Amino acid sequence: MPPPHTLQPAETPAPAEAVAPLMRGIAVLRRLTDEGGTMSPSAIERTTGLARSTVDRITATLARMEYVRVDGRDVTLAPRLMELGNAYLSALRLPSLLGARADALADELDESVSLAVGDGDGIRFIHQATRRRAMSLSFRIGDLLPAERTAPGPLLAAGWDAHQWRRWREQRASDPDGLAFTAVPPSPPMAEKDFSVRTERARHDGWALDDQSIEPGLVALAVPVRAADGEVACFVSVVSHTSRHTAASLRDTLLPRLLAAAAAMEQDLRQAPPAVAPDSPAALASWTGASKQELGREFNESLARGLTVLAALGEGRDALTLTDVARTTGLARATARRALITLEHLGYVTAQGRAHHLTPRVLALGYPPLSLTTLPQIAQPHLTALTGQVRDSVSLAVLIGGDVQYTGRVATRRIMNVNITVGTRFPAHATSMGRVLLAALPPAERESRLAGAEPHALTPYTVTGPAELRTVLDRVREDGYALVDEELEVGLRSVAVPLHDCRGTVVAAVNVAMHSSSRTREECVTDVLPRLRATASRIEADLHITERFVRVPAM
DSSP: OOOOOOOOOOOOOOOTTOOHHHHHHHHHHHHHHHTTSEEOHHHHHHHHOOOHHHHHHHHHHHHHTTSEEEETTEEEEOGGGHHHHHHHHHHHOHHHHHHHHHHHHHHHHTSEEEEEEEETTEEEEEEEEOOOOSSOOOOOTTOEEEGGGSSHHHHHHTTOOHHHHHHHHHHHHHOTTOTTOTTSOOOOOOOHHHHHHHHHHHHHHSOEEEESSSSTTEEEEEEEEEOTTSSEEEEEEEEEETTTOOHHHHHHHHHHHHHHHHHHHHHHHHHOOOOOOOOOOSOHHHHHHHHHHHHGGGSOHHHHHHHHHHHHTOTTOOSBOHHHHHHHHTOOHHHHHHHHHHHHHHTSEEEETTEEEEOGGGGGTTHHHHTTOOHHHHHHHHHHHHHHHHSSEEEEEEEETTEEEEEEEEOOOOSSOOOOOTTOEEEGGGSHHHHHHHHTSOHHHHHHHHHHHOOOOSSTTOOOOHHHHHHHHHHHHHHTOEEEESSSSTTEEEEEEEEEOTTSOEEEEEEEEEETTTSOHHHIIIIIHHHHHHHHHHHHHHHHHHTTSSOOOOO
8 A cells, every 4th residue: 555645845846857748748637637627728828838839749649648638629638537546546445445434434424424645735535425415515536625624634734743844834825825725715724823733632632623614614524544554544534514513513423433434444454455466568658659650749758658657556556666667568667767757756656765656646637527527428529429420310328217318419410310309208118228228137127117117109110018028128138239210209210239337237328310211220230330339338448447436427
């Protein structure tokens, strides 16, 4: 497990061996993150001070890596960028080992529960179990909050030495309104005396309380979770609103259960098996080289190689030597060394002896805005691309009872078009997406849904007989797709395939719909289906990266 992150050193000039293109590329990713995930190239140019030609090369390289999308006049963070944050979280292991405990505690208390670690002089969230209410929390995985305005902050500061306190004072003096902490409203820093008192109380009590320091109405209670060696691994906190609890009632009511949950988490850490690094083919260097050859000056190979080093430090490989990094990535030793020097200077990697670890700061590279991504948002650019290929309408839908509900759609521009909007619901038994979703259900649940919906004929061709419909669904399950011809509406033909989450569960379906005169049934299978399946595979790839440590809403 990586060591806890400490306060960053004062701003220093970049080492002579630092990779300037990597520094500039990370600056662009940080700016996109702070601005919510989307900016125009001109806005990036203006806020970073980089030349427009440099911005264009950086965004072209990031787009080639599928870390951003360049859509017209905007640059938007893409789900694949989350593999960098996932590398840190998988190396840390805490979300995997303790996330289920946090989720269960949130259910038990009916309050939001967070796991956080220290990052410099702030607290960065690594897991969120949020209760959905009209008055709900908006913190995201990867958000950084100032230590003095949080419940875990005094517990973190209880371990600071004199140098770290001095760094805290210097940083607060240089940023009096806390503008560096973009996840919270600007606010003057808490007086050092007040924070010191809270810190001493937290050191004595072993827990800490926050009474509306982040914003009015928000109260929180936190306790540390210690690793087997006695060091603080993370902090678990419960957050509520003054409409439900005062700070005092939060402490009196929930502290015993929070302490019990922390003790159970500590037991989980003591019993955790060693991390195992998966096999990783050293193909990254050859990929970046091929991209450079194909795109020429538009591809910044130094930036791409530096970012692959970040990804290489995850998945059980949280303590790699320089030799390990070079072997894992396929990069030359000198190239890997310069990338590590740069990343350590920027605070994304820390070294203990010869071992290199990722730091929580990696989560600042796109994770907060991307952690709120929904399945329709993930799918939308892929649906758009497929529509451009097949020149017909493409849709995304989920199963609601006995109906399918459209959650994403890209229509073609034709005089005669399939006119369906997001939110539309149709009987599942008569649609291609509905049949794909019904076919994926366990037999008992499928029968229950069909019985509750009472299938009826919408056209002369609609299959409604229980035995016949059962046979059709069995065939769909076997074939992996559904083709429905004029059963929902005369003249409407569509073909659909399922979308699977990372556990293999079918969570949605995607289809292409057209007028029956535009393609034969055979052409739907030979021409459309392969492209539809390829699109589904791309959506699933993005979904699996996104949902690694985040719940992705299907709607």
